[in-house]
Amino acid sequence: MAKHLLGLENFTKAELVNYLDNAEGFVEVSSREIKKVPSLRGKTIVNLFLEPSTRTRTSFEIAAKRLSADTINISGSDSSVNKGENLLDTTQTLEALAASVLVLRHRESGAHRFLATHLKNTSIVNAGDGTHEHPTQGLIDCLTLRQIYGDRFYGGLTIAIVGDVLHSRVARSNIFAHRLLGNKIRLVGPPTLLPDYYVEKSAFDYPNLTVHHSLKDGIEGVDAIIALRMQLERQDGFFVPSLKEYSKNFCLTENIIKATCPKAVLLHPGPVNRGVEVASDVAYGTRSYVNRQVTIGIAVRMAVLFLLTSGTKEKLTTVNES
Numbered sequence: 001m002a003k004h005l006l007g008l009e010n011f012t013k014a015e016l017v018n019y020l021d022n023a024e025g026f027v028e029v030s031s032r033e034i035k036k037v038p039s040l041r042g043k044t045i046v047n048l049f050l051e052p053s054t055r056t057r058t059s060f061e062i063a064a065k066r067l068s069a070d071t072i073n074i075s076g077s078d079s080s081v082n083k084g085e086n087l088l089d090t091t092q093t094l095e096a097l098a099a100s101v102l103v104l105r106h107r108e109s110g111a112h113r114f115l116a117t118h119l120k121n122t123s124i125v126n127a128g129d130g131t132h133e134h135p136t137q138g139l140i141d142c143l144t145l146r147q148i149y150g151d152r153f154y155g156g157l158t159i160a161i162v163g164d165v166l167h168s169r170v171a172r173s174n175i176f177a178h179r180l181l182g183n184k185i186r187l188v189g190p191p192t193l194l195p196d197y198y199v200e201k202s203a204f205d206y207p208n209l210t211v212h213h214s215l216k217d218g219i220e221g222v223d224a225i226i227a228l229r230m231q232l233e234r235q236d237g238f239f240v241p242s243l244k245e246y247s248k249n250f251c252l253t254e255n256i257i258k259a260t261c262p263k264a265v266l267l268h269p270g271p272v273n274r275g276v277e278v279a280s281d282v283a284y285g286t287r288s289y290v291n292r293q294v295t296i297g298i299a300v301r302m303a304v305l306f307l308l309t310s311g312t313k314e315k316l317t318t319v320n321e322s
């Protein structure tokens with residue numbers, strides 16, 4: 001029976017922690033001289049990316065290879081999607097080819113949930129669906145913060161998510177995770193990029209979530225900032241007068257961080273628009289965990305592939321013994 005990772009919205013706290021604990025184990029595996037384990041020998045992982053990606057696609061491929069799975073990468077331009085085949089037929093074709101896991105990125109929110117109802121033997125992993133969720137990025141951000149803050153990660157943090165919240169699947173996955181953990185979340189951005197349902201807190205049933213339209217107020221005293229990319233490819237209207245105007249009010253510079261939350265760490269899912277949402281020196285400076293997030297991404301994706309295919313929710317001891 002296939003299991004899927006569609007999003008973090010319906011996770012329990014125990015499930016979230018189990019993913020993070022398993023990922024932590026794979027961080028250790030990734031630090032070994034020989035980083036390969038035989039856990040997924042005989043399994044086939046298909047990466048079908050119908051939107052651009054560098055980090056997610058590459059790290060899923062590395063993760064699958066480190067688990068000894070066979071890996072196939074397909075992009076929109078080299079698949080029969082280009083000849084008009086619909087997504088369901090493409091997916092069922094990959095299932096007929098005995099894919100154990102299909103890692104899919106797709107521009108339509110909810111595409112994965114629809115496909116999951118049709119798949120019997122293939123697990124589907126959401127590698128980003130429209131503006132809905134990016135659960136593995138949410139797990140990466142959580143593990144990064146847990147490694148930095150230890151026990152405070154469990155309800156003791158105040159986190160600002162800054163920028164284009166409206167179009168961000170990363171923001172949504174983080175909100176769902178931190179709602180489970182009890183951390184305080186501040187959403188920060190211009191009113192045009194913070195939709196009404198975020199403003200109406202009841203929509204998330206999350207009293208620890210607040211909305212701020214001033215960067216200074218929003219990041220005052222926070223422990224961590226998750227900066228979001230301006231998703232110009234999803235903006236089919238005029239959400240800000242210009243990028244110059246946006247960056248004047250919302251670009252995270254060292255000066256404003258030092259003045260408001262000097263100890264804050266910076267996370268960003270990437271790719272970074274330097275000088276738009278984050279100043280260049282901050283993006284890869286001393287408070288930045290951006291490259292650490294990328295590295296942790298391999299371990300998180302190893303954990304996801306392992307947990308979906310192993311048929312068990314046991315921890316990593318299974319991997320080491322296999």
Ligand code: CP
Nearest residue numbers: 053054055056269270
């Ligand atoms: N964070 C992220 O999804 O990056 P890519 O688009 O490069 O995969």
